[in-house]
Amino acid sequence: MPASAGPDPAVGGPYSNPADPRDPQSPHVIAEVAVAVPIGGGDGLYDYRVPPALADQVRPGVRLAVPLTGRVVEGFCVRCKPASDVAPERLKDVVAVVDPRPVYPEVALDLAVWTARRYLCQPGEVLRAAGPSRRLPGPRFRARLAVAGSEAEETAARLAAKASVQAALLVTLVRGPAEPAALRRRLGPQVPRALKSLVEKGLVTLEATATRGPRRAREKTGSDGAEKAGPDEAEKAGAALPAARAQALDRSVKLSPAQEAAFAAIASSLGGAEGGTDTSQAAPAGRVFLLHGVTGSGKTEVYLRAAAETLALGRQALLLVPEVALVPQTLALVKGHLGSARVVVAHSYLGGRERLASWERIADGSADVVVGARSAVFAPLSRLGLIVLDEEHEDAYKQEEGAPRYHAREVAVRRAEREGATLILASATPSLESYHRAIGGEYRLVTLSERIGGRPLPPVEIVDMRRELASGNRGLFSRTLQKSLSEVLSAGRQVILFLNRRGHSTFILCRDCGWVARCPQCDVSLTYHHPRADLVCHYCGHHAPAPDRCPGCGGHRVRYFGAGTQRIEDEVRLHYPETQVVRLDTDVVSRAGEVNRVLALFESGQAQVLVGTQMVAKGLDVPGVGLVAAVAADSALHLPDFRAPEKTFRLLTQAAGRAGRGDFAGRVVVQTYNPDHPAISAAATHDYLTFARTEMEARRALGYPPWSHLVRVESSHADETLAKEAATALAEALASLGSRGGPPAMGSSDRTRFAGPAPAPLARLKGRFRWHVLVFCQDLEEGLAMVKEAVRRSTGHEARGGRRRPSGSPVTLVDVDPVSVL
Numbered sequence: 001m002p003a004s005a006g007p008d009p010a011v012g013g014p015y016s017n018p019a020d021p022r023d024p025q026s027p028h029v030i031a032e033v034a035v036a037v038p039i040g041g042g043d044g045l046y047d048y049r050v051p052p053a054l055a056d057q058v059r060p061g062v063r064l065a066v067p068l069t070g071r072v073v074e075g076f077c078v079r080c081k082p083a084s085d086v087a088p089e090r091l092k093d094v095v096a097v098v099d100p101r102p103v104y105p106e107v108a109l110d111l112a113v114w115t116a117r118r119y120l121c122q123p124g125e126v127l128r129a130a131g132p133s134r135r136l137p138g139p140r141f142r143a144r145l146a147v148a149g150s151e152a153e154e155t156a157a158r159l160a161a162k163a164s165v166q167a168a169l170l171v172t173l174v175r176g177p178a179e180p181a182a183l184r185r186r187l188g189p190q191v192p193r194a195l196k197s198l199v200e201k202g203l204v205t206l207e208a209t210a211t212r213g214p215r216r217a218r219e220k221t222g223s224d225g226a227e228k229a230g231p232d233e234a235e236k237a238g239a240a241l242p243a244a245r246a247q248a249l250d251r252s253v254k255l256s257p258a259q260e261a262a263f264a265a266i267a268s269s270l271g272g273a274e275g276g277t278d279t280s281q282a283a284p285a286g287r288v289f290l291l292h293g294v295t296g297s298g299k300t301e302v303y304l305r306a307a308a309e310t311l312a313l314g315r316q317a318l319l320l321v322p323e324v325a326l327v328p329q330t331l332a333l334v335k336g337h338l339g340s341a342r343v344v345v346a347h348s349y350l351g352g353r354e355r356l357a358s359w360e361r362i363a364d365g366s367a368d369v370v371v372g373a374r375s376a377v378f379a380p381l382s383r384l385g386l387i388v389l390d391e392e393h394e395d396a397y398k399q400e401e402g403a404p405r406y407h408a409r410e411v412a413v414r415r416a417e418r419e420g421a422t423l424i425l426a427s428a429t430p431s432l433e434s435y436h437r438a439i440g441g442e443y444r445l446v447t448l449s450e451r452i453g454g455r456p457l458p459p460v461e462i463v464d465m466r467r468e469l470a471s472g473n474r475g476l477f478s479r480t481l482q483k484s485l486s487e488v489l490s491a492g493r494q495v496i497l498f499l500n501r502r503g504h505s506t507f508i509l510c511r512d513c514g515w516v517a518r519c520p521q522c523d524v525s526l527t528y529h530h531p532r533a534d535l536v537c538h539y540c541g542h543h544a545p546a547p548d549r550c551p552g553c554g555g556h557r558v559r560y561f562g563a564g565t566q567r568i569e570d571e572v573r574l575h576y577p578e579t580q581v582v583r584l585d586t587d588v589v590s591r592a593g594e595v596n597r598v599l600a601l602f603e604s605g606q607a608q609v610l611v612g613t614q615m616v617a618k619g620l621d622v623p624g625v626g627l628v629a630a631v632a633a634d635s636a637l638h639l640p641d642f643r644a645p646e647k648t649f650r651l652l653t654q655a656a657g658r659a660g661r662g663d664f665a666g667r668v669v670v671q672t673y674n675p676d677h678p679a680i681s682a683a684a685t686h687d688y689l690t691f692a693r694t695e696m697e698a699r700r701a702l703g704y705p706p707w708s709h710l711v712r713v714e715s716s717h718a719d720e721t722l723a724k725e726a727a728t729a730l731a732e733a734l735a736s737l738g739s740r741g742g743p744p745a746m747g748s749s750d751r752t753r754f755a756g757p758a759p760a761p762l763a764r765l766k767g768r769f770r771w772h773v774l775v776f777c778q779d780l781e782e783g784l785a786m787v788k789e790a791v792r793r794s795t796g797h798e799a800r801g802g803r804r805r806p807s808g809s810p811v812t813l814v815d816v817d818p819v820s821v822l
Contacts, residue, residue, distance in 0.1 A: 295657020315385025
């Protein structure tokens with residue numbers, strides 16, 4: 001019972017109601033529902049009858065329980081309509097209303113449909129991933145005969161020999177209706193498939209039984225601890241906004257001339273038509289700003305001023321950061337600047353009830369500002385006037401595991417266009433895609449080229465570790481870094497040591513036979529962690545005890561090589577025993593409350609040294625930092641990924657930017673075995689423009705992004721031959737559709753080309769061999785249409801981002817504009 005396709009949200013209006021379809025002469029209303037579970041085909045939109053008892057509750061944005069293939073699933077009403085193209089006898093009834101009020105405004109429903117089509121998933125998957133988890137009520141089905149008992153018995157007799165479970169089901173149901181769960185307990189695990197077959201044959205029907213509604217969340221506070229505002233307070237909020245803005249601006253620092261110019265440009269775009277009500281027209285050009293400013297140039301002050309201006313106009317602001325670890329600091333800044341504005345935090349690390357309470361505050365209009373991570377881009381703000389993506393270059397804005405594999409930046413661009421909002425993309429090292437659009441005129445480029453107060457950017461000293469090794473220094477710290485550490489700590493200042501590898505040692509090896517501890521499921525070595533003294537795979541999570549003797553030869557010369565953040569932490573404690581050292585990496589993030597504790601210790605000065613992965617390079621503004629050191633600057637430089645130089649440059653630049661933000665100069669030490677690489681030399685001089693021009697020209701010659709869109713199609717299976725065959729079939733299908741092999745060279749007129757099939761750089765992960773095909777598209781819609789058809793021809797299934805095929809078949813997933821091809 002798929003719904004009709006409806007208008008394309010990329011070119012038409014949202015799924016809204018031109019008129020109220022509730023005709024008193026019509027016994028039913030039809031709800032078009034985005035089911036929140038992956039399904040094999042179609043667009044994920046299904047029509048259901050609305051029982052008269054639920055007619056007053058079902059409206060766009062409401063969460064529903066609906067029947068689908070013999071079970072009850074979660075779904076979201078996208079629109080109501082008076083009729084369906086589906087035959088009446090095939091329509092099923094909505095089982096229950098999960099929420100009494102809409103979870104999403106209609107503009108968010110339109111955004112979900114667009115996101116699903118952009119990233120080859122289903123609208124319900126987008127809505128479920130974006131919103132708070134909520135336990136479905138307990139609706140149940142009963143199976144009953146759809147034919148007379150005598151006909152059922154005759155059919156059972158014919159089926160007894162070849163379909164015994166179907167026959168047994170028919171005989172059982174002659175005695176009366178029964179729930180599928182009870183039938184499965186009685187007749188075995190084959191019941192669901194047999195029941196589905198009988199339903200398809202028209203012999204059995206499923207009917208929904210009565211159910212109890214869901215429990216409401218008990219919390220009356222948002223995630224920042226503020227009391228939840230009631231309806232009266234929400235209505236009074238508008239009058240208080242000008243006063244709140246005046247209070248905030250009185251406390252603000254004086255802007256520099258460059259900041260004033262940047263703010264003026266952005267403020268001129270904030271007074272457009274109200275968003276959230278009419279999405280039929282896109283926002284005027286020039287409402288997407290790339291705020292490119294060197295580290296410490298005051299980008300945050302500019303976009304917080306813009307947020308205050310937005311609130312004064314009676315609209316709402318959405319501030320996104322790439323990591324949950326940055327939310328507390330951003331929250332404190334927002335509250336300090338915006339005074340009494342009602343601020344709500346939204347991210348997936350909140351507890352279930354806490355996240356639900358925050359979501360409800362946003363949905364009922366009692367939030368002026370939302371601060372959150374990637375998924376908050378879908379927050380149900382109905383008066384949205386400003387979106388900010390801080391550190392817009394960060395890969396964390398891209399969902400890489402499972403559907404929907406969306407990029408928050410692209411969704412934010414779309415949302416700003418549809419709701420007439422202004423979007424600020426802020427970064428010291430913009431993604432090459434955003435910078436390319438800015439210099440091409442698609443975005444407005446606003447630049448802050450100097451630090452506040454004329455403070456100089458910290459000098460960067462590159463240390464050639466090849467010379468250190470030649471001189472006999474085999475330690476982790478060069479002589480330059482050792483000296484700098486001692487001087488800075490003696491002066492009472494703080495240090496950030498950056499290494500983008502967690503754990504203690506990156507691999508262990510037997511010096512007698514060459515054995516290396518490797519993951520049995522992945523083509524990677526195991527990382528040693530302590531104090532647990534075990535080996536961990538950072539891809540599949542496999543754990544194994546660290547061996548005392550070599551499993552290969554029984555020898556005792558098992559040695560630990562490579563360094564992670566744990567080992568750096570140990571080294572500092574060993575050489576500076578009186579120094580308080582804290583660490584920030586994903587091992588720490590996984591422990592509740594630990595991130596806030598670590599940051600509080602460092603920001604307050606109680607901890608002198610902060611050791612961490614890329615988390616410490618993002619947005620930390622601690623005036624006491626006198627030294628930042630990249631312990632192994634080129635650890636990711638030579639990965640087989642075309643983005644590796646860009647990622648290395650921005651990590652080094654961002655990490656260096658944490659130094660010298662106070663009243664005294666800081667310094668930066670970069671340890672590397674590749675001192676002449678353009679990414680490292682440009683980072684050492686804080687020269688983004690030179691790096692961007694050089695790297696974009698290198699990519700242009702090969703047709704890589706930002707000169708094209710990239711779609712990665714991966715085939716995987718426990719049997720490498722089957723994975724390779726699936727990828728080969730896909731490449732052949734692309735060729736049959738007119739796509740040519742090889743990436744598009746500079747000046748090529750080909751609109752779509754492909755490279756592969758080839759093994760993925762990490763050829764085996766989680767026990768599955770991985771082969772992929774890279775598709776380069778000049779026009780993304782055209783390229784996606786070709787990819788979808790090629791997947792359908794080669795597999796017989798719809799192309800889905802993150803979708804799995806039936807058990808035993810190769811898995812095919814599609815990643816649109818991936819941030820990594822590993």
